[in-house]
Amino acid sequence: MAVLAACSVWGLLACSGGGSSATPAGMTISGVITGFGSVYVNGIEYDTAGASVYMDDVPGDELQLQPGMLVTLHGSNSADGVTGTADSITYADVVEGVVLAVSLSNGSGTLNVMGQAVQVNELTLFESDVPGITLDTIPLNCIAEISGYTDGGGTIYASRIEIKQAGLLPGDVLEVKGTVAGLNAVTFRIGNLIVDYSGAARVPGNLADGLYVEVKGDAAPTDNGDGTHTFAATDVEMEDDGDIGIGGSEGDDLQMQGVVMAIDVPAGTIGVNGQLMDVRADAMRDGLTLADLTVGTFIRLEAEFTGAQWLVKEIEVGRSSDVEIKSIIEAVDLTAGTITVMGRDIVIGAGTLLNDNVSVAPEHYFDITDLQIGDRVEAEVAIGGAGQWEAIKLTREDPGAGVVLEAKVTSEMPVQVAGIDVAGLAGLGITPALDMTLEISGTWDGSTFTASAATVY
Secondary structure (H helix, E strand, C coil), X not given: CCCCECCCCCCHHHHXXXXXXXXXXXXXXXXXXXXXXXXXXXXXXXXXXXXXXXXXXXXXXXXXXXCCCEEEXXXXXXXXXXXXXXXXXXXXXXXXXXXXXXEEECCXXXXXXXXXXXXXXXXXXXXXXXXXXXXXXXXXXXXXXXXXXXXXXXXXXXXXXXXXXXXXXXXCCEEEEEECECCCCCEXXXXXXXXXXXXXXCCCCCCCCCCEEEXXXXXXXXXXXXXXXXXXXXXXXXXXXXXXXXXXXXXCEEEEEEEEEEEECCCCEEEECCEXXXXXXXXXXXXXXXXXXXXXCEEEEEEEEECCEEEEEEEEECCCCCEEEEEEEEEEECCCCEEEECCEEEECECCCEEEECCCCCCCCCCCHHHCCCCCEEEEEEEECCCCCEEEEEEEEECCCXXXXXXXXXXXXXXXXXXXXXXXXXHHXXXXXXXXXXXXXXXXXXXXXXXXXXXXXX
16 A cells, blocks of 8 residues: 555645545546556545456456556545545547657657647656657557547547557557547548548448547558548447547536646636536636636546536646656655655655556556665656645656756756756856756766756757
């Protein structure tokens, strides 16, 4: 069982408002798996002892679930606000298919997978079943499985990318989910993928623009030379009830993690993960208003199904990474729920996305109790108002030489990056300025980071 801080970057909502009583029946939780023991979603630990698990509509088990997977969980939250019980957990990828284009730099950017624009950032969890492939070296034509937040129309914000194999093999089935657009007698579009369904064995009788479907085929899409690809479908199936998003009944409750994909301030509505929702006037927290949200903002929300629509009662804006740090663990404090890296105590919370990426015997039920002094980790960190370092994502890596720090310059004299003393930048021809973002690699002697290479962003 993990020893975790009560609140974290994504756990704040669960630990504050609405935590005084257990949630009622009819609770749906949608969010990314951040850890196990049983399963952590949206900063809450859910007991899975009696839960059913479904993987792409097929009965599965908990061991098939992985960090970074976006799941839908039905169950209840306890009165303590930090635990709950899962009745069922459902996972479904958004696309599994051929990588058609790669535009990534420093772990962020876009992949084109089956004509879908897959947005990648520092919080996207990456895993490869093919040795040697990293996030920075994803090759064209490899097969990737993408989990994440989709608008149904060709944009996906990836929470997890898994490279399944180096290329398409005979008998493989490719699949993509999305909303039908531009339907004619032969084709329709999902994003920049033109689906030719003329030879499909199954097609929904109610196929129409706006229907949410899953398309399968066994041949790689062909390049049309205009930014689109054509995919010969062998099967087109209505996904769920044909509507993107999560349905409900009067009085049901929803806790959702997602991405803002549309905003209408005058109407008081937002689109989250492709789903339109009404927003109560007092839903925003921390002094923000609906107008402060932008497309692409990560949020957590609580909503109630009323009048055939989800009404958002509370919105918390997610925090992005302030610091990326890759180094050796210097101390572990299970009582405080912290590790020390490069002289900084980093909180490992219930919402920290944890991943064990070592080559030999990685731990599935990975948590802070598995971390040891000398382990090499990579962490994405948000710095709180009081200066507390809180891990948003933490990955244990194979042993390696050197350390890496990416953050803003916080002092010019002495030179500090994220409050850490840095030497050697002058020799690299860099004159640091406040708020300049640097990625530096070098060595750490316990008090000073000596840079051997640096990039200015």
